[in-house]
Each structure stands twice: as structure tokens, then as C-alpha cells.
Amino acid sequence: MATMSLLSVENLSIEYRSRRGVVRAVRNTSFALEAGKTLGVVGESGCGKSTLAMAVLGLLPPTAAVTGGAVKLGGRDLVRLDPEKLRGLRWRKMAYIPQSAMNSLNPVARLRDQFHEIWHAHGGARDGVREKAEALFIRVGLDPRRLDSYPHELSGGMRQRAIIAMALMFEPELLVADEPTTGLDVIVQRGVLNLLRRLQAEEQMSVIFVSHDIAVVAELCERVAVMYAGEIVELGPARAIFGAPCHPYTIGLEQAFPDIRDPMRTLVSIAGAPPRLDRPLDGCPFTARCPFAVERCRIEKPAVRSIAPGHLVACHFAAEAEINRKRAREPLVWQRGGTA
Amino acid sequence: MSGEVLIRCDDVHKTYEARRTLRELVMPRHGDGHAIRALDGVSFRLERGRVLGVAGESGSGKSTLANLLVGLERPTGGLIRMGDRDLARLHGKELLAFRRQVQMVFQDPFASLNPRFTVRRTVEEPLVIHGIGDRASRLARVREALEEADLRPAELFLDRFPHQLSGGQRQRAAIARAIVLRPSALVADEPVSMLDVSVRAGILRLLRGLVDRLAMSLVFITHDLSLIGQMCDELAIMYQGRIVELGPALDVLAKPLHPYTRALIAAVPVPDPEQRPADDAVALLEAMAPSASVHGCRFALRCVYAVKRCHGDDPRLRPIDGAHEGACHEIERIRTAEKEKSWRH
Amino acid sequence: MSSVPMPLVEAPGADHERWATARLVLGSPSGLVGVALFVFFCVLAVAGERLAPYDPMAIHYLPSGKVAQVEAPSRAFWLGTTHYGRDVLSQVIVGSRVAFIVGIVSAFFIAFIGTNIGLIAGYYGRRVDDVLMRLTDIVFGIPFLPFAVVLVALLRPSIWNIILTISCLLWRTTARVIRSQVLSLRERPFVRAARVAGASDLRIMYVHLLPNVMPMSLLYVAFGVAWAVLAEASLSFLGFGDPRMVSWGQMLYAAYISGSIRHAWWSVVPPGLCITVFTASVFLIGREYERVVNPRLDRG
Numbered sequence: 001m002a003t004m005s006l007l008s009v010e011n012l013s014i015e016y017r018s019r020r021g022v023v024r025a026v027r028n029t030s031f032a033l034e035a036g037k038t039l040g041v042v043g044e045s046g047c048g049k050s051t052l053a054m055a056v057l058g059l060l061p062p063t064a065a066v067t068g069g070a071v072k073l074g075g076r077d078l079v080r081l082d083p084e085k086l087r088g089l090r091w092r093k094m095a096y097i098p099q100s101a102m103n104s105l106n107p108v109a110r111l112r113d114q115f116h117e118i119w120h121a122h123g124g125a126r127d128g129v130r131e132k133a134e135a136l137f138i139r140v141g142l143d144p145r146r147l148d149s150y151p152h153e154l155s156g157g158m159r160q161r162a163i164i165a166m167a168l169m170f171e172p173e174l175l176v177a178d179e180p181t182t183g184l185d186v187i188v189q190r191g192v193l194n195l196l197r198r199l200q201a202e203e204q205m206s207v208i209f210v211s212h213d214i215a216v217v218a219e220l221c222e223r224v225a226v227m228y229a230g231e232i233v234e235l236g237p238a239r240a241i242f243g244a245p246c247h248p249y250t251i252g253l254e255q256a257f258p259d260i261r262d263p264m265r266t267l268v269s270i271a272g273a274p275p276r277l278d279r280p281l282d283g284c285p286f287t288a289r290c291p292f293a294v295e296r297c298r299i300e301k302p303a304v305r306s307i308a309p310g311h312l313v314a315c316h317f318a319a320e321a322e323i324n325r326k327r328a329r330e331p332l333v334w335q336r337g338g339t340a
Numbered sequence: 341m342s343g344e345v346l347i348r349c350d351d352v353h354k355t356y357e358a359r360r361t362l363r364e365l366v367m368p369r370h371g372d373g374h375a376i377r378a379l380d381g382v383s384f385r386l387e388r389g390r391v392l393g394v395a396g397e398s399g400s401g402k403s404t405l406a407n408l409l410v411g412l413e414r415p416t417g418g419l420i421r422m423g424d425r426d427l428a429r430l431h432g433k434e435l436l437a438f439r440r441q442v443q444m445v446f447q448d449p450f451a452s453l454n455p456r457f458t459v460r461r462t463v464e465e466p467l468v469i470h471g472i473g474d475r476a477s478r479l480a481r482v483r484e485a486l487e488e489a490d491l492r493p494a495e496l497f498l499d500r501f502p503h504q505l506s507g508g509q510r511q512r513a514a515i516a517r518a519i520v521l522r523p524s525a526l527v528a529d530e531p532v533s534m535l536d537v538s539v540r541a542g543i544l545r546l547l548r549g550l551v552d553r554l555a556m557s558l559v560f561i562t563h564d565l566s567l568i569g570q571m572c573d574e575l576a577i578m579y580q581g582r583i584v585e586l587g588p589a590l591d592v593l594a595k596p597l598h599p600y601t602r603a604l605i606a607a608v609p610v611p612d613p614e615q616r617p618a619d620d621a622v623a624l625l626e627a628m629a630p631s632a633s634v635h636g637c638r639f640a641l642r643c644v645y646a647v648k649r650c651h652g653d654d655p656r657l658r659p660i661d662g663a664h665e666g667a668c669h670e671i672e673r674i675r676t677a678e679k680e681k682s683w684r685h
Numbered sequence: 686m687s688s689v690p691m692p693l694v695e696a697p698g699a700d701h702e703r704w705a706t707a708r709l710v711l712g713s714p715s716g717l718v719g720v721a722l723f724v725f726f727c728v729l730a731v732a733g734e735r736l737a738p739y740d741p742m743a744i745h746y747l748p749s750g751k752v753a754q755v756e757a758p759s760r761a762f763w764l765g766t767t768h769y770g771r772d773v774l775s776q777v778i779v780g781s782r783v784a785f786i787v788g789i790v791s792a793f794f795i796a797f798i799g800t801n802i803g804l805i806a807g808y809y810g811r812r813v814d815d816v817l818m819r820l821t822d823i824v825f826g827i828p829f830l831p832f833a834v835v836l837v838a839l840l841r842p843s844i845w846n847i848i849l850t851i852s853c854l855l856w857r858t859t860a861r862v863i864r865s866q867v868l869s870l871r872e873r874p875f876v877r878a879a880r881v882a883g884a885s886d887l888r889i890m891y892v893h894l895l896p897n898v899m900p901m902s903l904l905y906v907a908f909g910v911a912w913a914v915l916a917e918a919s920l921s922f923l924g925f926g927d928p929r930m931v932s933w934g935q936m937l938y939a940a941y942i943s944g945s946i947r948h949a950w951w952s953v954v955p956p957g958l959c960i961t962v963f964t965a966s967v968f969l970i971g972r973e974y975e976r977v978v979n980p981r982l983d984r985g
Contacts, residue, residue, distance in 0.1 A: 019712075044536040045507075185397040185563065190607035194617065212537060215609035219617050238613040256537050260608045261615075263569020263593050269542030273506040331541075410881045439883035452874035456896035465892075466882040517878070 005032040006173055006206045007056065012069035012079075014051055014060065021278045025051045025064070027230045030304075033223075035173065036204040040217030040238070042253070043227035046274060052227070053178050053210045055079075057096050058086040073174065091122045094174040095167035097160075099182050104163060105151040111162055112147040119169060136165040140195060157188035161195065171203065178210045193219060214257050218242055223310070226250045229274050229285035232304075236311030246313040246321035248290045251328045268334040284315070291333045292317060292324050343387030346423060346525055346557045347409065353417030354379040354404050354581075378404040380581035380638075381418070383657070386574070388524070391551055391558040393572035393589055395565055395604070400578040402561045406529045409559060410444045411435065422525065440470055443518035445547070447530040449510035453502040459486070460498040463516045470521065481520055489516035490546055508539035512546065519550060525557045526550075533564065544570050565608055569593060577601045580638040586657060587664030597666030599643050599674060637668070645674050706977050713976075719969025726963050729778050730785040737775035738763075741931050744770040755949045765951035767936070768943035776931050777955045783932035784963060787848055787917040792909030794852035799859025800895075800902045806860070807867025808890050818864070824857045830919060837925040844927040847920055851913045859905040866898050900974075907971030911964040918960050933960050 014026040026048040033039050041049045054060050056071055058078050071078040073093065078086060090096070098104045106114055115133040124132075134144040140161040151159055160180060167175060180196070181189040197220055200207050211217050217224055217238070224241040226234040226249065234247040245251045255268040272289040275281055283298040284290070290297065302316045317324065327333055356376040379401045386392045394402045407413040408420060411427060420427040422441055430438050443466075446452035453462055463482045467473060473481065486494040489512040502510055511531060518526055528547060532540040548571055551558045560571050568575055568589050575589040577598065585598040596602045609617070636651040637643070643650065649669055657665045668674075711717050729736065739745070745753040745766060752770040756762055764773035806817035833850045840846040870876065871894065879893045920926060921934025922941065933956035940952040 044538060186565070186604055186607045187397065189609070193609065197617070213609070214537070215611040218611045218613045219609050219615075221613075242611060242613050253537060254611065256541055257611050258564070258566035258570065259611055260566040260569075260593065260605060261610060261612075263566065263590060265569075267541035267544070267570060269540065269545070270538035271542075273508075412877060412880060436883050439881065442881075444878065444881045446874045446878060448874055452878050454875045454879075454893055454897070456899075465879065465884070469883045469888065514878070517882070521882070 006035040006074060007208075008032040008070075008072045009052075009056065010070045010072065012052070012055060012071060013067045014048075014055055014064055015067050016051075016064050018063060023278045025230055025277060026055065028069070029227075029230075029232050030069075031225055031232060031235055033174075033206050033208065035206055037223065038200060038207040038209060038221045040221030040224045041208060041210045041227060042212065042214050042217050042224060044212060044253075044274065046277075047227040048230040049210045049212075049227050050178055053176050053208060056174075056208065057090065057094060057176055058083075059090075059096070088122070091118060091167075091172065092170045093172055094176065095170070095172040097163055097167050097175065097177040097180045099179040105159065107151055110148055110150055115147065115166060115169070118166060122170065124170070132169070133165075136168055137162075139168070139199070140165045141191070155188075156184055157191060160184065160192050164192075164195065164199070168199065168203070173206060175200075175205050175207045176210070177207065179212070180209075181216060182211070182213070189216075196220060214242075214253060215259075226253070229281070230277055231285060231314065232312075233286065233314045234312065236308070236313075240308065240311050244321070245325065246307060246311070246318045247286075247315045248292050248324060248328070249286045251321075251325055252289075252334060255328055255331075255334070266331050268328070268331045270334050292327070343389060345385045346388045347384075347386040347559070348421040349385070349418065350383050350421075351418040352379055352382045352405075352408065352415050352420055353377070354401075354408060354413065355416045377581050379408070379415070382578075382581070382583055383418075384576060384583065384586060386525075386557045386559065388557055389551065389555045390573045391548065391560055391571055393568045393575040394559060394561045394578060395563060395568065395575065396578035397563065399580070401581040402578050403529060404581075405578075406444070406527045406559065406561055409525075409527050410442050411438060436470070440521045441523050442525045442527065443521060443523040445511070445514055445518050445526060445528040445531045448534050449507055449514050450502070450534070452514050453510055455502055457501075458498065459491075459500050459502075459505070459513050459516075462502075462513060463520050466517060466521045472521075482516075485516040485520040486513070488519060488550065489513070490542070491516065506539075507535045508543060511535060511543050515543075515546065515550070519554065519556075522554070523556065525559070527559045527561070529561045530563065531560075532567070533562070540567075541570070547571070565593065565605060577604065582638060582667065583657060584639065584667045585665065587661075587666075591661065591664045595661075595664075597660055597664065597671045597675075598639075598668045599645050599670075600639050601666075639668075645670050645677075706974075713973055715969050716973030719966045719973060722962060722966035723970060726781050726785070726959075726966070729781040733779040733782050737772075737778040739772040739775045741771060741775040741779040743772070745772065746770070755945050755952065757949075758951055764955050765949065767939060767952055768945045769939070773936075773951055773955055776936055777933070777959055780931045780933045780936060780956065781959065781963070783844060783917065783927070783930050784914045784960075787844060787851070787932075788910040788914045788963075788967075791848045791851040791855070791913035791916075792906045794848070795856045795859055795909040795913070796902050796906045797856075798852065799856035799905065800863050800898065802856065802860040803863025803865075804867055804890050804894060804898065807864040808871055808886070808894065810868075810871075814864070817860075821857050821860050824854060827854060829854055829916065830923070833916065833920055834923060834925060837920060842920075842925045842927055844917075844930060847917055847925075847927065848913075850920075851916050855909060855912055855916075859902065859909070862901060862905065863898050866901055867894055870894055870897055904971055904975050907967050907974065911967040911971075914960060914964055914967075933957075 010030050012026055012029045013024065016023040016025055029052065031039070041052065043049045051060070051064065055066060060066070066079045073089065112133060116129055119129045133147055137144045137147060142158060142161050142165065146154065146158065154162065177196070181192050184192060193216065209217060209220055221238055223236065224238050225232045226241065226247065228249045234241065234245065234250045241250060242254065245254055252268060252270045256270060258267055259265065270289050275285055275288065283300055284293070284302050287293045287297045296316060300316070302314045304312050304314045305318055306312050307318050356378060382405060384392065394405060396402050404413070408415050415428055422438060425438060427438065460482055463485055464478050467478045467481060472478065483494040486497055491497045491509065491512050497509070497513070505513065531547065532543050535543060544567065547558065550556065562568065572589040575587065575592040576583045577585040577592065577600065579600050585592055585596065585601045592601065593605065596605055636653060637646070637655050640646045640650040647670060653669065655667045655669050657667045659665050660671055711720060747753050753766045754770050755768055756766040758765040762772050762774065764777065766772055767776070802817050802821065806814040832854065836850045837846050876889060876893060879889050884893065917932060918934030918937065921932050922938045924938055926932055926935040926938065936956040937953060940946040945952045
């Protein structure tokens with residue numbers, strides 16, 4: 001698929017290094033995102049989804065290093081770009097919405113001043129900031145008078161809206177949102193979700209949406225990448241991922257996730273824990289928890305295969321997913337691990 | 341109702357007095373502008389072997405209710421009875437005896453276990469505090485509790501520290517600590533919200549199983565309504581220190597009475613890309629002033645159905661369908677309106 | 686369910702923990718150097734008399750019958766002699782004992798007083814905290830040396846009075862640090878959990894909170910040792926040392942008042958160096974220990 005992708009991540013590997021050893025947080029991961037499209041990245045804590053998001057933005061902490069692969073934004077490799085140039089791209093070409101708005105806003109500066117500072121630091125024109133900031137606040141559903149508030153004077157939902165307004169300052173092509181609604185109350189979350197969906201449609205931005213909440217991703221994203229132990233194990237259109245998941249982990253995750261429309265459905269719990277990433281992994285990383293695993297899974301790493309246009313799965317038995325989906329409905333299946 | 345009522349709350353109030361600044365001491369302002377009413381007249385009863393879900397937004401008072409039920413705080417008004425004891429009147433030895441009866445499971449299994457205690461010490465500690473058994477019999481009870489919490493074999497976990505356990509295992513250790521005293525009631529404050537999705541169901545099943553097997557009562561506090569159906573027999577929806585709806589859990593979820601409950605349920609995201617997300621009417625609730633009117637319904641200022649009466653007359657919980665109660669004047673009118681709306685679609 | 690054992694740590698348990706800490710401290714160059722030096726001084730302090738070539742108080746004479754006053758280092762006296770004809774090497778070796786007694790005993794008291802005051806103030810908060818922290822502020826306001834000089838002079842110079850003086854003042858930093866730790870710890874859910882289980886205030890403080898502040902407390906023991914040795918040396922240098930015992934500070938004092946400080950480097954450098962190196966070794970261990978128990982410093 002050589003269509004115009006705005007962002008393409010190619011065989012990306014990222015390691016964290018400390019005295020205690022090397023953690024291979026992201027391993028050989030590839031995906032592409034076309035202009036104006038939305039991609040959800042789901043997975044459990046420690047699966048590497050946030051690391052991946054940070055790598056796309058070039059915001060990895062100093063202990064992390066890209067050990068292979070490329071992150072290409074509009075053809076330019078961000079991994080090899082000089083930090084000054086990368087800084088120039090952030091905000092202008094790509095913006096970031098973090099989970100905790102409180103921590104990313106300066107607590108002792110009025111929102112207006114923070115707006116101005118970012119605007120000027122990234123070379124915004126001398127005039128028109130004021131109007132721009134007010135217009136953006138109206139767009140995200142905030143009273144423009146709130147620009148004169150300090151962050152602590154706003155509620156959690158309002159702060160998240162303010163952050164979204166700032167992210168849109170330069171009309172970026174790519175927006176990376178890392179758990180933007182986690183920790184918000186249901187009704188507040190609903191407001192922020194609806195806002196994000198509306199803005200994405202209006203601006204035709206590309207959005208990477210990182211979340212552990214598959215319901216939120218189902219609602220916002222056209223494509224979904226499921227990560228497990230530092231790898232994308234399944235990637236495809238949201239309809240396929242939720243309608244006919246093929247990787248056993250995706251199947252399990254969906255069976256584990258509650259749905260308020262069906263409150264009595266028995267939820268499964270996947271036995272065991274993700275593998276440690278500080279030692280080499282042979283075979284499929286999900287083997288130890290997979291109810292369908294066989295000897296082959298432990299030895300041979302499954303190749304990423306395409307089972308439908310745009311639907312990729314890293315499982316030896318992707319072709320037999322139909323049977324696995326049926327078996328997976330029985331919660332007892334998930335109570336013990338596979339052969340390993 | 342057949343079972344024995346274990347927990348009974350009658351018109352429970354909890355008001356926090358904010359510390360006054362020097363200026364306010366010198367120039368007192370009128371009214372009780374300083375009092376924060378965390379709980380404002382909460383009443384319910386819970387039978388042995390039943391699970392009550394308590395749901396609501398942050399600030400609705402659900403955590404305060406949890407603290408009151410386990411005796412971490414005292415109510416400023418009303419009555420909390422546990423069995424035949426009145427919690428507010430307990431002191432010293434009696435309070436200690438009460439604490440054996442009610443235990444708690446906390447939200448964050450990473451912070452609710454002492455990082456310097458092994459699993460064994462963590463689970464043994466309540467036994468030591470209450471002076472139960474000698475070393476050997478305590479160890480036997482610790483083992484038993486761990487196995488009941490599905491940490492099997494117990495030997496494998498006894499000498500581990502919290503950081504050597506996964507999130508799910510930590511929460512199981514915390515549950516073992518809560519049940520080792522054989523309490524008659526448990527309060528679980530968002531017990532799975534910090535856990536990975538793949539292990540949540542296991543913890544919920546464990547809690548439900550323990551309630552059934554040990555004939556305990558459980559107060560299950562959550563903000564995630566989609567978990568209620570799995571866990572709860574009854575459900576209380578809280579708003580600004582009040583229970584605005586109370587009833588059999590599935591009835592409340594399927595046929596919500598109160599406009600606030602309706603909004604809450606409609607706002608929950610659903611793991612299905614085909615589902616049309618809730619419209620902005622729900623989202624609008626967020627933008628509107630959450631401050632309550634003083635005389636009328638606490639929800640009136642945000643309510644799309646509010647009429648004049650709602651601003652002046654404070655609705656109380658009243659039975660609508662058998663055990664299903666709602667605190668709203670307009671329940672009947674809203675029902676008819678909703679029915680017509682769904683006909684037209 | 687998820688009771689499947691995690692492929693985690695092979696040999697968990699308390700002993701394993703402790704060894705892991707020790708290994709991590711020794712694993713870094715500075716930690717290793719610190720521990721090696723500390724062990725070296727330990728041996729000196731314990732086996733001082735047997736290692737020293739002479740009695741440190743013995744006065745030596747030249748073959749001519751004169752007192753061997755300020756003799757330069759020679760084969761007989763490796764580090765020369767003092768103004769009073771005593772062997773510098775023997776004095777340095779035996780003097781390490783005072784450093785040890787003062788260092789360790791005062792550090793113990795510093796940590797004991799500081800930890801308790803910090804624990805009580807932090808846990809109870811409000812009035813108790815106000816009173817104890819104002820007391821700490823007052824102690825912070827007392828300049829160390831003038832206070833120590835007055836107190837030791839009043840009580841007459843002895844090693845125990847020096848220890849008393851040091852302990853009276855230097856607990857203040859420990860108390861502050863422990864209090865701030867307790868302030869954040871007491872809000873943690875595990876403390877609420879203990880209270881729900883029925884634990885009393887005392888039990889929460891000494892069974893649940895203390896193990897969590899112990900690493901910090903031990904860190905301040907390490908720093909306390911260093912401060913106490915310096916304080917003893919300062920007091921001795923000012924002439925308030927215990928006259929019955931040899932200490933490094935006293936050696937400096939003797940070199941100073943006898944005037945040999947100006948022309949005999951061997952009367953000054955060995956004790957001075959010992960103070961510096963011993964203090965540094967304790968600081969090195971403390972720093973490494975801090976890095977291990979407080980992993981946040983590692984990541985930065």
C-alpha cells in the first residue's frame with residue numbers, strides 16, 4: 001500500500017537502559033497512518049503503547065533509545081532528524097495531548113500567557129494570537145474568559161479542553177493523544193470524546209489515539225492496532241478488529257471488556273501476566289497466556305500476515321480465527337494458559 | 341425481603357468544616373459557606389450475602405460513604421448500624437470489635453500494600469492486631485486466606501514483597517488481608533479500576549464468589565457502570581452527597597428513572613464501532629454549572645427535564661416500581677416523553 | 686486464574702532483598718571504595734593497640750638522651766614524632782577509636798531522636814507537628830560550635846559529653862527529613878488499610894511507617910557518623926577534647942599549640958588526612974545507599 005501515508009513507522013525498536021538491564025519496550029513494530037485518518041493503539045500497561053507514541057513525537061526520555069527502524073513523517077525520518085529541527089516540527093506539524101493535563105500545564109501561569117509563549121516559541125506571527133486563542137477556546141467549548149484563569153481554577157474536563165485548544169494552535173497534521181480521557185468522570189469523558197471526534201472531522205487531522213480503554217478507541221478510531229509485549233499483534237479496521245478479531249489476545253481482551261448494553265455477559269480474565277521484556281523472547285510473546293497455543297508457538301515467531309485488505313495479524317493460526325472466536329466465548333478456556 | 345439486614349444507614353450526613361482563615365475569624369461571613377456537605381441524607385439497607393453497587397461521579401460522596409462504613413470517619417448526623425451495633429457510639433474495645441466485622445479493599449493495589457511487608461506479614465497483620473491465635477495457627481489462617489483469594493499455592497507467595505507481584509496478584513493479596521478476619525461485610529472502593537482489563541474479571545468473580553461463600557455483604561463502589569451487572573444485586577446512584585436512585589441493579593441499568601442516571605448510562609462508551617455515540621445533549625451536562633441549587637433538587641440546574649417545582653422543592657427517594665426508587669418529581673412525565681420519542685424513531 | 690506463578694524473581698524473600706541492596710552498593714566503584722576504606726578504619730579502631738608500633742602516649746628519646754621532639758619520618762618512626770616525642774603513626778592508629786566511638790554512638794542518637802521526632806510530628810500533624818517543628822526550628826537556630834564549646838566547657842571535656850553535645854543538636858536535619866517522608870506516607874492507602882484492620886496509632890507509626898522511613902533514617906546515620914567525627918575533631922582542635930584519649934582532632938590541636946604545625950607536615954597531614962578520608966568513606970557509602978534505596982535518583 002504505497003498510498004500517501006502521512007506517518008509511517010518502519011520496524012521500530014526501542015530499548016530502555018538502566019543499571020538493572022535492558023528492557024526492549026518496543027520491538028520491530030511497523031504501521032502507517034494516512035492523512036486525515038485515525039488510529040487507535042490499545043494494549044495493557046507496559047505493552048509499549050505510550051513508548052511508541054513518545055517515539056513518534058521524538059519525546060523519548062533520555063534512558064530510552066531507538067535501536068532500529070524509522071519514524072517517517074511526510075517522508076522525513078524523525079529518528080535521525082536533528083533535535084532542533086524536530087522541535088520545529090512539534091506543535092506545528094504534530095501535537096500532543098497528554099493524559100494528565102494538570103502536569104503539562106504550568107501551574108503558575110495564566111492560560112493566556114501559556115498560549116502566547118508556545119505561539120511565539122514556535123514562530124507564530126506577531127499579531128493575532130489573542131484572537132486565535134479566543135477562537136480556539138470557543139471551538140473546544142470553553143468560555144474565552146477562561147484564558148485569564150490559572151490551571152488550578154479549572155475542572156479536569158476544562159483543563160483537558162484547554163490542552164486540546166493549545167494542541168490545535170498551529171493546525172497540526174498529526175495529533176497524538178495518550179489516554180486523553182483516563183481519569184475523567186463518565187459525563188466529562190463523554191464531552192471530551194465528542195469534542196475530539198468533531199475536531200478530527202473538521203480539521204481532517206491524522207490522530208493516533210493511545211488508550212487501554214477499547215470502548216473509547218472503538219468510538220473514535222477507524223483503524224486499531226493491538227499491542228502486546230512491545231509488538232503490534234493485530235492491526236486492522238476497527239470494524240474488523242471488533243467484529244471479527246483474529247489474534248487470541250485481541251479476542252481475549254474483547255471478552256474481558258464489559259459492555260453496558262449487555263451487563264450480564266460473563267467476562268473472561270486472561271490467566272498469567274505479560275512476559276518480561278528484559279530477556280530474549282522466543283516464539284510468540286502471548287504463548288504463555290494463550291488458550292490455543294501449541295508447541296510451535298513457543299518456538300517459532302509468527303510472521304505478520306495479511307488476512308484481509310488492511311488487516312494484519314501475527315498469529316500462526318490467524319486462518320482458524322473463526323473457531324478460536326467460538327471457543328473463546330467459554331470463560332473456562334481462559335483460566336489456564338496454553339502449553340507453556 | 342427475607343434476609344437479615346446487616347448494614348443499615350438512616351439519613352447519614354457528613355459535613356466537613358473547612359479551616360477558617362484569620363480574616364474569616366475576624367470578619368465572619370454569614371451562612372455556612374464553609375461547610376462541605378459530602379453526604380447529605382443517605383439511607384439504605386443491605387442484607388447479608390448481597391452486593392450493593394454505589395456509582396456516581398467524583399465528588400458525589402461515594403468515597404466518603406466508604407470511609408464512614410469502615411469507621412475511618414464518623415458521621416456528623418444520622419445512624420449507621422452494622423448488625424445490632426450503632427457505629428457512631430462505638431469506642432475503644434467495641435470499636436476494635438467492630439473493625440473485625442467490616443474490612444475494606446482499596447482502589448490502588450500498588451499503594452494499599454505496605455511495600456516493606458511480605459505478603460505473609462500483610463495478611464497476618466490484622467490477626468496480630470486483634471490478638472488472634474499463636475504463630476502457627478495464624479500462619480495456617482494466612483495460608484487459607486491466600487488460597488481463598490486464589491493465590492495458589494500459598495507457599496509461593498508468602499515471602500514475596502508487593503513489588504514482586506503483578507497488579508492482579510497484589511489485589512488478591514489485599515483481598516486476602518480483608519477476609520482473613522472473617523468479616524461480615526466488605527467495602528470495595530473501585531477495586532479493579534487500576535488493574536489491567538485482562539485480569540479485572542478474575543478479581544470481580546473472586547469478590548462475588550467470596551460474598552456468596554462466606555455470606556458477607558459487599559458495598560462495591562465504582563464509577564464504571566458497565567461492571568455493575570457482573571457484581572451487584574442492588575445499585576445506588578449518588579449525586580452530590582445523595583442517593584438519587586436505588587433499586588435492583590439490572591432494573592436501574594435497564595430502566596433508569598432519574599435523569600441523571602439516564603445521562604450517566606448514555607455517556608458510557610461502548611466497545612462497538614457500529615454503535616452511534618451518545619449525542620451532545622449528554623455532553624452538555626458537563627459544561628453546565630455543577631453547583632447545586634440550595635432549596636430544590638441538587639440536579640435541577642443541569643437537568644433537561646427540570647420544571648419550576650424542581651428548583652424549589654427537594655425531591656426525596658420514593659418507590660416507583662416495587663423496590664426501584666428514584667428521587668425526582670418528574671419520573672412519570674419523563675417516562676412518557678421517552679416512550680413517545682422511541683415510538684417516533 | 687492469575688494464580689499462575691509469574692516468571693519473576695527466582696529467590697524472593699527478605700534475605701534476598703538485603704543482599705540485593707548490599708550487592709548494588711558494592712557494585713559501583715564509589716560504593717566499593719567507600720566500603721573498603723570504612724572496613725580499613727574499622728580494623729584500625731578495633732585492633733589499634735596491636736597494630737600500632739608503640740604505645741601512643743609513650744615518650745621516645747633519642748640515643749643522645751634528648752626527647753625525640755618533632756623528628757622527621759624515619760625507619761624507627763614511619764610518620765615521625767610529635768612535639769612531645771610521641772609516635773605519630775601509633776597516635777593516628779589508636780586515634781581512630783575515638784572517631785569510631787563518637788561517630789557511631791552520636792549517629793545512633795541522632796537517628797534515634799530525629800526519627801522519633803519526625804515520625805511523631807509527621808504522623809500526628811497539627812498541634813503536635815507545630816510544637817515539635819518549632820522546637821526543631823529553634824535547634825536549627827543554634828550555632829553548633831559556640832554551643833558545643835560552652836556545653837563541653839561547663840560539663841568538663843570528656844568523650845561522652847562531646848557525644849551528648851553532638852546528639853543534642855544534630856538530630857534536627859534527620860527530624861525534618863523523616864517528618865516530610867511521614868507526611869506523604871501517612872496519606873498512602875496502606876496506612877488506611879492498617880487503620881481499617883484496627884491498628885493503633887503507635888502500631889501504625891512503629892510497625893507500618895517505621896520500616897518505610899528506615900532507609901532514609903539509615904542514610905542519615907551514615908551522614909551523622911561523618912558529621913560527628915568532624916564535630917569531635919573541631920572540638921578537640923579547640924582544646925575541648927577528652928584529655929585521656931588520643932583523637933585525630935587532638936593531634937591537630939597539639940600540633941597547633943606547640944607550633945609544629947608550621948614546620949612539621951607529618952604532625953598535621955596524617956590526622957587531617959584520616960579525618961577527611963574517613964568522613965569521605967562514610968559519605969560515599971551513604972550516597973550509594975541512597976541511590977539504591979531511592980531508585981528515582983538512578984533514572985534521571
